[in-house]
Amino acid sequence: MHPIKILIIRLSSMGDIVLTSPVVRCLKQQLAQVEIHFCTKEQYHDLLAHNPYIDKIHLLNGCIKNTIKRLQAENFDYVIDLHNNFRSFRIKMALNKPHKTLKKLNVQKWLYVNTKINWMPKTHIVDRYMQTVAFLGVQNDHQGLDYFITPHHEVPLSEFPVLFQQGYAAFVIGGGHYTKRLPIEKVLEFCIQIPMPIILLGGKEEMATAKHVMEALYQTHPQVAERVYNACGEYSVNQAASVVRQSQVVFTHDTGLMHIAAAYKKFIYAIWGNTTPALGMYPYKTSFVSIENLTLNCRPCSKIGYNQCPKGHFKCMLGLRLPKKLVSLPLEQQITYTPQHESMTLPHETQQTTSLRLGVSQSRTNTW
Numbered sequence: 001m002h003p004i005k006i007l008i009i010r011l012s013s014m015g016d017i018v019l020t021s022p023v024v025r026c027l028k029q030q031l032a033q034v035e036i037h038f039c040t041k042e043q044y045h046d047l048l049a050h051n052p053y054i055d056k057i058h059l060l061n062g063c064i065k066n067t068i069k070r071l072q073a074e075n076f077d078y079v080i081d082l083h084n085n086f087r088s089f090r091i092k093m094a095l096n097k098p099h100k101t102l103k104k105l106n107v108q109k110w111l112y113v114n115t116k117i118n119w120m121p122k123t124h125i126v127d128r129y130m131q132t133v134a135f136l137g138v139q140n141d142h143q144g145l146d147y148f149i150t151p152h153h154e155v156p157l158s159e160f161p162v163l164f165q166q167g168y169a170a171f172v173i174g175g176g177h178y179t180k181r182l183p184i185e186k187v188l189e190f191c192i193q194i195p196m197p198i199i200l201l202g203g204k205e206e207m208a209t210a211k212h213v214m215e216a217l218y219q220t221h222p223q224v225a226e227r228v229y230n231a232c233g234e235y236s237v238n239q240a241a242s243v244v245r246q247s248q249v250v251f252t253h254d255t256g257l258m259h260i261a262a263a264y265k266k267f268i269y270a271i272w273g274n275t276t277p278a279l280g281m282y283p284y285k286t287s288f289v290s291i292e293n294l295t296l297n298c299r300p301c302s303k304i305g306y307n308q309c310p311k312g313h314f315k316c317m318l319g320l321r322l323p324k325k326l327v328s329l330p331l332e333q334q335i336t337y338t339p340q341h342e343s344m345t346l347p348h349e350t351q352q353t354t355s356l357r358l359g360v361s362q363s364r365t366n367t368w
Contacts, residue, residue, distance in 0.1 A: 003033040005074060009091060010082040011040055011060060013176070014237070014256030017047050018263060019284070020082050021146035023129050028053035030138045037074065039067070039091065046238055050148040060087070068094045080132050100132040109279070109303050116297065118278055125280045144285030145263035153238035157246060164197045164229055170244045170261070172252035173209060173232065174202035177305025179274035180253050182317055187213050190251065192224050193322050199247070201240050201257065202232040249326075254281070262286045269326075273316045274309075276300045293319045 006027060010020045017040060028036055035055045038048055042061035048054055056074075060067045064087055072095060079099035081088045092099050111117045121128075130140045157165045171191070175181035182190070191198055191213065200210050210232040217225035231243065241260045244250055250261040251269045261268050262283040270283055272292035276299055282290065293299065293316050301310050309316075 001033050003035045004031060004078070005035045005037065005076045006078045006080060007037045007039060007058075007071065007074070007076045007095070007097075008080045008082060009039045009088045011085070011087060012044060012083075014044065014047060015259045015281070016083075017044055018145055018147055018256060018259040019126055019281070020129060021051070021263065022126055022140060022143070023080065023082065023133060024051060024053045025143070025146055026130070026138050026141055027133060027136070029141070031136065037076070039071065046236070047147075050150055051146065052148065053146075064090060067091070071095060078136070082129055082132065100135060102129060102132055112278070113300050113303055120278050120280060123280060124282070124284055126284050128280070142285065144265065145259060147241060147260045147263035149238045149241055153236070153242055155235065155239050155242040155246075160199070160229060163227060164199060166197075167248045168197040168199050168229075169194055170201055170247035170250045170252075170266075171198050172201045172244075172250065172255060172257045172261075173213075174206045174257070175253040175255045175273075175305075177274075177302075178307050179302070179309060179314070179316070180255065180305045181273070182253065182271060182320070183314070184209055184212050184216075186317060186320060188216050190322060191217060191228050192221055194251065195326070196248070197227045197229070199229045199231050199243060201235075201243060204233040207233040258283060262288075269322075271320065274299060274301045274305055275303065279303055289323070291320055291322065292316075295319075 008020065008024065010017050024036055024038070027034060036053060037056045037058060038054050039058040039060065040048065042059040045057060045059055048057050058067065058071060068091055071091065076095060076097050079092050079095055079097050081092055081099060081101040084102045084104050092101070105120065108119045108121075112120055126145070127140060130138075171194070173182065173187050187209065200206075200213070202210060210230045214225060214228065214230050217228060235243065237256075240257060244257060244261050244266065245264045247266060249269070250258075250266045251271065252258040252261060253271050253273070254275050258268060258270055262285065265286045268283045268286060268288040270277070270288050270290050272290060276292065277290050279300065282288065296315055298311055299316055
C-alpha cells in the first residue's frame with residue numbers, strides 16, 4: 001500500500017518550529033502508512049534532525065525555485081502550511097496538491113497591538129495548528145511539545161562545579177528583540193533574588209551582557225557570583241536544551257528555549273516585555289508563571305519586538321520584579337500578580353498551565 005505523503009511547511013523561527021511538534025507526532029501516530037516531510041530554512045535543521053516522527057527534511061537554502069523542484073519530485077498527497085506567508089504560498093501553489101493553511105488572525109493581532117482591543121481567541125497557537133489536520137481525522141493528543149536531541153548533545157553535569165551538580169535554575173537571557181529581553185540591571189537583580197544556583201544561557205549575542213552581569217556580581221555580591229555560572233555562547237541550541245532539561249526550574253524570556261523547556265515539562269517563569277501571553281504563544285502543557293507588567297496601557301506594542309522601546313521608557317521590563325515567593329504550583333492553579341496586590345484564582349478555562357502575572361522587559365535579534 002502506498003503511504004500517504006504529507007508535507008508540513010514551517011520555515012522559521014526556532015520557537016514556532018518547536019510548537020509544530022504536536023502536529024508532526026499526531027499525524028505519525030494516528031494515521032496508518034503515513035510519511036511525514038518537513039520544509040524549513042536551512043539554519044533550523046538541527047531543531048528537527050532527531051525527531052523520530054519526521055521521515056525527511058527539506059531545506060530552503062537560497063533559491064526557492066530549486067526547493068520547489070525537489071518538493072515536486074516527492075509527489076505529496078497533502079500539504080499542511082503552518083507558516084502562511086508569501087513563500088509558503090508559492091510552494092503550495094507550485095505543488096498544486098490538497099492543502100490546509102494556518103489562519104494567522106492578522107486582523108485580531110493588529111487590533112490588539114494598535115488599539116489594545118483584545119479579540120484574540122483564548123486558544124494556544126498549538127491548538128490552532130492542530131485545526132489544520134482535523135480534516136484527516138487527526139486530533140490533539142494533549143501530550144504537549146516534543147524536542148529531541150542525541151546523546152552526543154547531552155551536557156554532563158560533571159562539566160559544572162559541584163554546587164551546580166546538585167540542582168540549578170536555568171536563566172535564559174537571550175531573546176529575538178531588545179524589547180523582549182531584560183536589561184542588564186534587571187538580569188543582575190533577578191540573579192540576586194533567585195535563591196539557588198543559576199546557569200545563564202544564551203547565544204554569542206548574550207556573551208557581553210552575561211560578562212557585565214558577572215563582573216557586577218563579583219564587585220557587589222561576590223557570594224551570589226559564586227552560584228551563577230555563565231554558559232552564554234558556550235553551547236549549541238541542542239546542548240542548551242540539554243542544560244534546560246536537567247534544570248529544576250527555568251526563567252526565560254518569550255523565546256525559543258521557553259518552548260523547549262515546555263517540551264521537557266519544566267516549571268517556567270516566563271518573562272514578558274512587549275509581547276503578552278494573550279497572543280497565544282505561552283508555555284504549552286506545562287506549569288508556568290507569567291511575569292509581566294499589567295499596569296501599562298502600551299502593551300503589547302508589537303507581536304514580534306523592537307530594537308528599542310517605542311515610548312522610550314521601557315517600563316514593561318524595567319518595572320518587573322520577581323514574586324515574593326518563588327514556588328512551583330500545581331498545574332490546575334493560576335496566579336495573578338501585579339505590583340499592587342497578590343492573589344490566586346482558579347483558571348478561566350481548564351488547561352495544564354499555571355500563570356502568574358507581573359511586569360517589565362526588553363529586545364533584539366538572534367537565533368535563540
